[in-house]
Amino acid sequence: MNVRETLCVAGIVFGGLLEPSLANPVYQVTDLGFDAVAINDRGQVVGNNAGGAVLWDPVSGIIQIGAGTARDINDSGRVLGVDSSGAGWIWDPVFGLVRPTGLIDPTVINDRGQVGGGGSFVDPGDFFGAVNPGYLWDPTFGYTTINPARGSSFGFVRPVGINNLGAIVGWQATADSIPAYWSPELGQAQILTVAVGTFSSVLAGTAIAINDAGQIAGVAECNFGGEPCASFSRARLWTSFSAPAQTIGDGYALDINNLGWVVGSEDTTGGAKTAFLWSESFGLLDLNSLVSPSDPLFGQVKFRGGTEINDRGQILADGRYLLNTIPEPGTFVLVALGLVGLILATPSRRR
Numbered sequence: 001m002n003v004r005e006t007l008c009v010a011g012i013v014f015g016g017l018l019e020p021s022l023a024n025p026v027y028q029v030t031d032l033g034f035d036a037v038a039i040n041d042r043g044q045v046v047g048n049n050a051g052g053a054v055l056w057d058p059v060s061g062i063i064q065i066g067a068g069t070a071r072d073i074n075d076s077g078r079v080l081g082v083d084s085s086g087a088g089w090i091w092d093p094v095f096g097l098v099r100p101t102g103l104i105d106p107t108v109i110n111d112r113g114q115v116g117g118g119g120s121f122v123d124p125g126d127f128f129g130a131v132n133p134g135y136l137w138d139p140t141f142g143y144t145t146i147n148p149a150r151g152s153s154f155g156f157v158r159p160v161g162i163n164n165l166g167a168i169v170g171w172q173a174t175a176d177s178i179p180a181y182w183s184p185e186l187g188q189a190q191i192l193t194v195a196v197g198t199f200s201s202v203l204a205g206t207a208i209a210i211n212d213a214g215q216i217a218g219v220a221e222c223n224f225g226g227e228p229c230a231s232f233s234r235a236r237l238w239t240s241f242s243a244p245a246q247t248i249g250d251g252y253a254l255d256i257n258n259l260g261w262v263v264g265s266e267d268t269t270g271g272a273k274t275a276f277l278w279s280e281s282f283g284l285l286d287l288n289s290l291v292s293p294s295d296p297l298f299g300q301v302k303f304r305g306g307t308e309i310n311d312r313g314q315i316l317a318d319g320r321y322l323l324n325t326i327p328e329p330g331t332f333v334l335v336a337l338g339l340v341g342l343i344l345a346t347p348s349r350r351r
Helices: none
Strands: 005-012 028-031 035-039 045-049 052-057 061-066 069-073 079-082 088-092 096-098 106-109 115-121 131-138 142-145 157-162 168-172 178-182 194-196 199-201 205-210 216-221 233-238 246-256 262-267 273-279 283-286 301-309 315-321 339-344
Touching (some): 045 069, 052 069, 052 079, 069 106, 079 106, 106 157, 115 168, 131 157, 205 246, 233 262, 262 315
Parallel strands (some): 157 205, 178 205, 273 301
Antiparallel strands (some): 005 028, 005 339, 035 045, 069 079, 088 096, 106 115, 115 131, 115 157, 168 178, 194 199, 216 233, 216 246, 233 246, 246 262, 262 273, 262 301
16 A cells, blocks of 8 residues: 555664664664654654544653644653644643643744744635734743745745744745745844855745754755756755755755754655655765664665654654555654664654
């Protein structure tokens, strides 16, 4: 069956850090059993099943939160989600479910409990009408509106990622959505550019994740007149909001951790997609090539996109069972003592 799966892989620690090698696969795969959307640095995974929001803890196992749809989790184990009306909620492992006033359509949460959200047209069919502005919500100081960059045809920024300093990345509405950055210090969004040859260009796309050093992962369309491209979209990395992006490859960069490791989906020959792990030190690696041959699911699952990575190297990724192997879909995770993990899940975005 061609279904989307949620997978997790764990890798051996070398000198305290995982150093992947195609010659020495170090990852294993285990079934999670639900559609995962986010992972924190404690290895807790949040997602959704038929009963609503669900949290998987490596010690406690599955906790059914219910309440609606989970969207993110921070390192305190607080889960961010929305109900069917778009109203936001935060589930705390000690205090349970709370519903901050005015928390509409939240998307991401950081370790300080700050939430990014909003950023949409009031009428989804009216692209020139009223808008709901993007916002940063702070548990102490309340709401701050994310002012779009000057010169925009439309008036909002959609938050997609947040770091622990409260900086937000996402996209700004124009004729084509374009990557954007905002911080409380700047007060106004900045448009992110892409290096094409010796020039910097504004290209359609979105910034998806930002780490605490200000490095940003995302996607921007190919400039077919100025760079070689195998697909329409290219995975991009911005070292800061003021520097033009460098290109990792064709496809999408979907998350970045505080080590500067990036995960995403690479477009390969014939239009197929494969999950990748990238860093400045070891370059671009195919996650499928890093699975241990001794793993029971080795060769049975095709990973199509790495979607989240935490600071322990655990990665969430999108996967598919291959034909004539396991007849039913599954969702997978591995957590092992003394190991750094790679967890794989369905596409989403936080951070």
